[in-house]
Amino acid sequence: xxxxRVVQGRMVTPHxxxxxxxxxxxxxxxTIEDADRxxxxxxxxxxxxxxxxxxxxxxxxxxxxECDWRETDR
Ligand SMILES: [Zn+2]
Numbered sequence: 276x277x278x279x280r281v282v283q284g285r286m287v288t289p290h291x292x293x294x295x296x297x298x299x300x301x302x303x304x305x306t307i308e309d310a311d312r313x314x315x316x317x318x319x320x321x322x323x324x325x326x327x328x329x330x331x332x333x334x335x336x337x338x339x340x341e342c343d344w345r346e347t348d349r
Pocket of ligand 1: 316319341342
């Protein structure tokens with residue numbers, strides 16, 4: 276599986292995808308994976324990425340590849 280993925284027509288790295296979901300800087304991001312779910316808004320494919328917005332927090336973020344929908348497991 277390639278490290279970079281296309282989200283809303285743009286190539287994203289794990290780090291840039293995490294920042295897109297968080298809408299802020301993140302410290303670390305892991306590999307982008309296919310989430311086993313569909314976007315509730317448009318039915319598109321959802322990808323997930325684990326990341327650390329700060330040294331004390333680990334979050335799994337979800338992002339639709341087709342629309343603006345995003346979510347975290349907070
Ligand atoms: Zn969507």
